[in-house]
Amino acid sequence: MNVEQALNQLKKDGFKYTGKREQMLELFSKEKRYLSAKDVLVELQKNYPGVSFDTVYRNLSLFAEKEILEMTELDGEKKFRFSCATTQHHHHLICLDCGKTKHIHSCPMDWLEENVESDFAVTSHKFEIYGYCEECQAKSKVTA
Structure with missing residues (x-):
């Protein structure tokens, strides 16, 4: 967008x-x-x-x-x-320091659907991984 x-x-x-x-x-x-x-x-x-x-x-x-x-x-x-410009289903890695994001193109729901039998009807989901990007890791090493 x-x-x-x-x-x-x-x-x-x-x-x-x-x-x-x-x-x-x-x-x-x-x-x-x-x-x-x-x-x-x-x-x-x-x-x-x-x-x-x-x-x-x-x-x-x-x-x-x-x-x-x-x-x-x-x-x-x-x-x-x-909102992401891509229309492909994806999730994000999110830096806790600067807020930058990176796309993850695999989805943990694929594994769940293949390995867990359930009568639960999933209507949506959100998967995010939090951590620190390379720049913020380097910055914290300098200031630590």
């Missing part, structure tokens, strides 16, 4: 264009990592000093509901990133 596609999706669904929304989407298009609502607020306040946390969070929730952003929870805090 990119900014133009996201704005078109919002317009198609009856939501109006605002500069704040565009700036939020631009931030996600540049960052390529998970961001907290506070990260977004700090960035938005540079151009919109009066913007509230509620406005930011409401828009992040809207973007997640419209599948423009993906959401995860790290350390009890919701974090967001642009």
Whole structure:
């Protein structure tokens, strides 16, 4: 997804264009990592000093509901990133320090379906692995 596609999706669904929304989407298009609502607020306040946390969070929730952003929870805090451009089923490795992600193209559900007989009807699932990317590992060795 990119900014133009996201704005078109919002317009198609009856939501109006605002500069704040565009700036939020631009931030996600540049960052390529998970961001907290506070990260977004700090960035938005540079151009919109009066913007509230509620406005930011409401828009992040809207973007997640419209599948423009993906959401995860790290350390009890919701974090967001642009939805993946790929339509292939995949999961993520997520760096706990910088929030960068990497795709995992195999799915543990494949194993489960092949090896566990169940009458449980799975409707969706999410699989994420948390750790530290190479850059953050190197950075912690320098500061440790």
